[in-house]
Structure formats: C-alpha cells, structure tokens
Amino acid sequence: MNHVKPFMHPNPFLALRGRLWQLVLALLIAAFSVLLPKPANAQLKIDITGVGANQIAFSAAPFQGNQGLPEDVQKVIESDLVRSGFFRAINTTSNIELNETTMIDPSAWKSIGVDALIVGSVKKLPDGRLDLRFNLHDTAQQKSLGKFSYVIAPSALRLHAHKIADFVYEKLLGEKGVFSTRLAYVEKSPGRYRLIIADADGANPQVALASKEPIISPAWSPDGTQLAYVSFETRKPVVFVHTLATGRRKALANFKGSNSAPAWSANGQQLAVVLTKDGGSQIFSMSADGSGLNRLTSTAGINTEPAYSHDGRNMYFTSDRGGGPQVYRMGTNGGDATRVTFEGGYNISPRISPDDKTLTYVTRRDGQFKIAVLDLAGGTEMLLTNTGRDESPSFSPNGRYILYATKVGGKGTLAVVSKDGRIKYSLSSSGADIAEPTWGPFLND
Numbered sequence: 327m328n329h330v331k332p333f334m335h336p337n338p339f340l341a342l343r344g345r346l347w348q349l350v351l352a353l354l355i356a357a358f359s360v361l362l363p364k365p366a367n368a369q370l371k372i373d374i375t376g377v378g379a380n381q382i383a384f385s386a387a388p389f390q391g392n393q394g395l396p397e398d399v400q401k402v403i404e405s406d407l408v409r410s411g412f413f414r415a416i417n418t419t420s421n422i423e424l425n426e427t428t429m430i431d432p433s434a435w436k437s438i439g440v441d442a443l444i445v446g447s448v449k450k451l452p453d454g455r456l457d458l459r460f461n462l463h464d465t466a467q468q469k470s471l472g473k474f475s476y477v478i479a480p481s482a483l484r485l486h487a488h489k490i491a492d493f494v495y496e497k498l499l500g501e502k503g504v505f506s507t508r509l510a511y512v513e514k515s516p517g518r519y520r521l522i523i524a525d526a527d528g529a530n531p532q533v534a535l536a537s538k539e540p541i542i543s544p545a546w547s548p549d550g551t552q553l554a555y556v557s558f559e560t561r562k563p564v565v566f567v568h569t570l571a572t573g574r575r576k577a578l579a580n581f582k583g584s585n586s587a588p589a590w591s592a593n594g595q596q597l598a599v600v601l602t603k604d605g606g607s608q609i610f611s612m613s614a615d616g617s618g619l620n621r622l623t624s625t626a627g628i629n630t631e632p633a634y635s636h637d638g639r640n641m642y643f644t645s646d647r648g649g650g651p652q653v654y655r656m657g658t659n660g661g662d663a664t665r666v667t668f669e670g671g672y673n674i675s676p677r678i679s680p681d682d683k684t685l686t687y688v689t690r691r692d693g694q695f696k697i698a699v700l701d702l703a704g705g706t707e708m709l710l711t712n713t714g715r716d717e718s719p720s721f722s723p724n725g726r727y728i729l730y731a732t733k734v735g736g737k738g739t740l741a742v743v744s745k746d747g748r749i750k751y752s753l754s755s756s757g758a759d760i761a762e763p764t765w766g767p768f769l770n771d
Contacts, residue, residue: 370528370740370760372409376750381414382498385440387424389460390447397484399458403444406491406505409527411749413495416440426461426475432468440465442498444490448483456480460490462497471497484530504722508766509729510534510544510553511740515758521555523570526722526765528740528753534570545588546766547614554578554588554597565599567614578616589632590614591658598622598632598641609643611658622660631675634658635682642666642676642685653687667700669707675718679725684745686719686728697730699745710747720765721745731761 384407389399407413416439424430425447435443446460459475472493476486488506495503505526513520521535521544535541539558546553551570556563565579565588579585583602590597591611598611604621607628612619622641623629628651631644638658645654648665653676656663667673672690679686685700694714700707715733722729727742727749734752738759741752753760 369531370524370753370755372405372527372751372753374409374411374751376743376748377411377414378744378748381412382441383414383416383439384442384444384494385416385418385435386444387422387446389445389458390423390425391450392448395448395456395483396480397487399446399448399483399487399490400444402484402487403491403494405527406488406503407494409751410495410503410505411744411751412499426459426473430463432463432465435463436465442494444494446490451477454480456483458483458486462494464498484525488525488527501726502724502768504724504727504765504768506769507723508550508769509740509753510546510764510766511731511760512541512544512762513755513758513760514738518758520758521553521568522760534568534573535575542762543587544762544764545590546764547590548592548594548767550767550769554590556586556588565597567597576616579612587631589634591634592636592638596634596658598634600630600632609641609660620659622656623663633677635678636680637682640682642678644674644676653685666702667707669698673698677719677721679721679745680723681725684725686721686745688717688719697728697743699728708747710743710745711741713741716741718762718764720763722765723768727765729763729765731763 386400386404392399404415408415424445426445443463449457451457456478458478461473462471464471478486485506491505492503507526509524509526511522513522517538519537519541520533521541522531523534524531537559542556544553544555553568555566557566563584563586564577565585566575567578568575579599581601581603585601587600588597595614596611597614598609600607601610607630608621609623609629609632610619610621625647627646629643629645633642640655641658642653642655644651650671651674652665653667653673654663655666670689670691673687675688677686683702685702687698688695689698695716696709697711697716697719698707698709713732717731719728719730727744729742732739732741738761739752739754740760740763743750
C-alpha cells in the first residue's frame with residue numbers, strides 16, 4: 327500500500343517533497359459511469375484472530391420455518407455474536423425443536439454451560455412478507471430479556487437477523503451493537519475502481535459507484551443516507567456528495583487545484599474539505615449544500631485530514647506546521663491549534679471516538695505504519711496493530727472497534743481491532759484489492 331499521500335492516504339498522486347507535500351496528477355481520459363446500487367461480485371471473508379478476555383456462552387437455536395428462505399437467521403446471529411469477541415457459541419440445539427413460545431427450564435440450560443439462549447421462528451404470510459419472532463432467555467437470571475416480532479419483506483431478513491444480534495449484544499453487554507450497521511470501502515482492480523457498501527460483516531456488497539479513475543476518502547453522513555468522497559474523473563480531485571438511495575450526486579468542492587479529504591460535522595450541516603485553491607493545503611468548512619465557504623487554517627505547511635468531534639466543539643487534523651506530520655486540535659471555526667500527538671515523529675489520519683474520549687490515528691514506528699489509540703484525558707497511547715502497512719482507521723459507531731485497511735500477502739484487505747487491542751478479525755476478498763474503509767453510523771429505525 328502506498329504511503330505517500332498527504333500524511334499517507336493510499337493514493338499514488340501525492341508525494342512528500344521536503345516539508346511540503348505536492349499533488350501529482352497522472353490521470354487518463356476515460357468514460358465514467360455512476361451506477362445505482364447493485365450487487366458486487368465478491369463478498370468479504372471473515373477470519374477471527376483475537377477475542378475478549380471474558381466471553382458469554384450462548385446457544386442460538388435454528389429458527390423454525392427458516393428452511394428455503396434467502397438467509398439462515400440462526401447462522402447470521404451466531405456469526406455476529408462470535409465475531410464481536412464477547413460471545414462463545416455452544417451448539418446444543420441442532421436437534422431440538424424450539425421457538426419463541428417454547429417453555430424452557432433456565433436452570434437446565436445453565437447446568438450445561440449456556441448463559442443465554444436465543445430462539446425464534448419465521449413464518450411466511452399470505453402477502454409474501456415474513457413474520458420474524460425471537461425470544462432471548464437469560465439462564466442465570468432465569469427470565470426472558472425480550473420477546474419481539476417483525477413483519478418484513480424477505481429481502482430484509484438478513485438485516486433483521488443483524489438487529490436481533492444487536493439486541494442480544496446490548497441486553498447482555500449494556501452497549502449498542504453494530505451488526506446492523508454498514509461499511510463503505512473502495513475496491514481496486516486494473517483500470518477499475520468501485521465504491522462498495524456492505525453489511526458490517528462484509529456480506530451483501532453493493533456497488534454505489536464505478537469509475538475508471540480513482541475514488542478515495544469516502545465519508546458517511548451522520549444519518550447514513552449520503553457519502554462524500556473524492557473522485558478523479560475530471561483529471562483532478564473533486565469532492566462529491568452521493569445520495570445512496572437514488573444514486574444522485576453533486577460536486578460539492580470543485581475549486582482550482584486539489585479538493586480532498588471531506589469530513590461531516592456531527593449534525594450533518596457542515597462539511598470540512600481540504601483545498602489548495604489559495605496555495606498550500608488548507609482546511610475549509612462549508613454548508614452541506616456547498617455554500618458558505620470558510621477558511622479555517624492559514625499556515626505555510628500542509629493542513630489536511632480534518633475530523634469533527636461529536637460534541638460539535640472541536641476539529642482534529644494533520645499538519646506539518648511543527649516539522650513532521652502530527653495531529654492537532656482546533657475549534658470548529660478555526661483559530662489557534664493545539665498539538666495532540668507527541669509519541670513518534672509521524673502521526674496522521676486522526677479519527678475521534680463517538681464519546682470524544684479516544685483518538686485513533688496512524689503512526690510510523692521503526693519504518694512500519696500501525697494503528698494507535700490515545701486516551702485524550704490521560705495521554706496514554708497504545709499501539710493496536712503489528713501488520714506494518716496499516717491506514718485509514720475508522721471507529722465503529724459504538725466506539726468499541728476500529729476498522730482499518732492493511733496489506734496481507736501484498737494484497738489490500740480490511741481488518742477490525744477493538745480499542746483495547748484484544749479482539750481482532752480481518753475482512754478479505756478473493757478478488758480485487760480493497761482499501762479506504764469507513765464505518766457507517768447506526769441505522770435509523
């Protein structure tokens with residue numbers, strides 16, 4: 327993976343020359359197509375390599391009536407919970423007929439090591455929709471923690487299986503699950519770039535955009551309905567905002583020079599972008615409709631990779647104003663900036679956790695690029711990865727996990743690590759390189 331864009335974004339068009347980073351355009355003239363979302367060819371494969379220190383033992387029974395339907399609800403739920411690192415599956419129900427109305431003996435399940443039991447059913451209704459029901463039993467407390475039903479289209483079965491896993495996760499761990507959220511990433515193959523939207527487990531990939539020119543820096547709107555990104559289709563980087571439901575998009579920043587690194591404010595009303603229209607690389611803000619451009623930085627060096635805090639008060643960004651690239655913080659209206667990172671001489675790509683307490687970024691140590699986290703209150707840094715070619719970190723919306731891009735066997739892939747470094751899994755494709763990941767927000771019900 328190429329580590330030569332402003333503070334290491336993986337595109338081949340930005341190179342470091344002394345203290346200043348130059349944008350080098352090497353683009354071909356080619357047709358560009360904007361596609362409404364359609365299925366992608368390759369689904370990502372999950373490989374779990376680390377789990378939490380303490381795990382809840384659970385058993386998920388096959389959902390009655392699930393045979394012949396497009397998704398196996400029990401398998402989706404089980405895969406989600408195991409992947410989280412906090413759950414351990416016990417297969418004790420494969421030959422037992424259970425559903426959400428079955429009377430169970432909690433003490434009997436507890437005696438065989440099951441802490442939580444998930445049961446349910448799927449029934450096809452006359453109008454073609456599905457009646458999906460489930461019940462979560464806590465065997466230790468000897469009670470049901472929730473018994474619900476959804477009436478859904480068959481195409482929504484996988485999404486609602488993820489939602490059931492989210493419910494289980496939240497009831498047993500006390501924080502929201504992220505199984506029903508989505509990822510965005512860029513798939514790269516010779517002469518082709520595709521912006522992909524997929525479930526949080528890499529399943530159900532959809533092509534939102536296809537191009538013969540690079541697509542970089544996708545960023546989710548806070549409501550999950552839009553993506554901002556940078557496209558090179560017009561021979562230079564331009565920031566677009568893309569509405570996922572319709573496929574319609576708008577060139578939001580198309581000024582002279584480079585337009586890059588879009589970032590949404592927490593309320594979705596503002597975007598920050600990096601422009602070179604006045605010389606140098608400076609951070610600007612604008613309204614979500616592209617109006618009200620306001621310059622936020624004015625230094626001689628490079629200022630890039632903005633990220634809004636979730637309380638709406640601050641912006642984190644990368645700058646070389648002190649020599650090498652480091653992470654700084656300033657108010658959302660600009661002004662004086664405070665340096666945040668001090669360990670190591672190269673720290674870039676900052677992203678802030680949803681509670682604004684933890685910063686993740688890419689750091690270079692001994693010639694390797696790793697994902698780090700910084701406790702902003704205590705100043706304690708932790709290195710989370712050891713693969714050496716890591717970039718583009720992105721927090722999950724519950725703040726528990728960090729999605730990032732890396733290289734394995736010379737091939738671009740995605741990986742996830744918990745913010746304490748214990749839980750790890752990768753999302754790999756058998757086809758093209760994948761990079762530029764970003765984790766979407768919680769879905770609005």
